[in-house]
Amino acid sequence: MFTGIVQGTACIETLARRDDFMRMTVRLPEESALDLQLGASIALNGTCLTVAEFDGSAVSFDLIAATLNTTNLGDLSVGDRVNFERAARVGDEIGGHTMSGHIYRTLNLLSIERSENNCILWFERPADLARYLLNKGFVGLNGCSLTLAAVEAARFSVYLIPETLRLTTFGVLQPGARVNLEIDPQTQAIVDTVERYLSDRSAAVTG
Structure with missing residues (x-):
């Protein structure tokens, strides 16, 4: 873990x-x-x-x-x-969110917006995984636990603090880079459960 x-x-x-x-x-x-x-x-x-x-x-x-x-x-x-x-050990502080290290796919880094105090990265939001990439939800990108700041139909953004830029490779990535994506397992479990429930309810009503 x-x-x-x-x-x-x-x-x-x-x-x-x-x-x-x-x-x-x-x-x-x-x-x-x-x-x-x-x-x-x-x-x-x-x-x-x-x-x-x-x-x-x-x-x-x-x-x-x-x-x-x-x-x-x-x-x-x-x-x-x-x-x-x-790997985390029993008793370690969980400062991010629980991750398995199982990558779903890679995403393209679309653009970077920099200002004096902020760094905003925009990534593609692939259609097949869009239902798991939700506003204020968690995502793993190149191993970093990050919160989705803004979500649009075809892209989403994350904000990076100076410490993250200093400690990781995000400080040197350029648009076009491929980044590993891990979906938050709790988000996936909730979304899949709700979809199955709604599908079963719909089948029961129409049946």
Whole structure:
């Protein structure tokens, strides 16, 4: 389980690509690499990955076809940086919202609006997931727990505080970038339950 509170960024040191497979090695900050274990879960750009090997703060992960096809991790190059969060432990503060690290798809960053005190990012709102992307709802973007500030038919926005820009890769993203999306599971459960209830009610009335 993850909280969507990104702990920092990690630099990609090596990428070994084969058919529908990639071994990725990233360098974590030293203080974030304590007590690592093989098989532990770490989210990179919001994607839950399993530690396959580590040497100090250099940590390697195996990415299979499903991960490469669904996320933006296959787009990355050596030297790029990714957001990371180590798995939450019992007793940790949940400062964001509960996240699984299971990415639904990628979204395009449409535009960035900057002012002296605000940074507003606009993303596409795909039709197949629009019912889960609701005003003031939660969303996971590249592993960050964020609140939807404004929702329109084909796009939505989030506001980023200076600390988020400093701590994550959002401070350097440009329009056109692909960003990993995780739908809030509670929102999905509520929406799907209501849709099923209404569908059953409609069938009962017409039947």
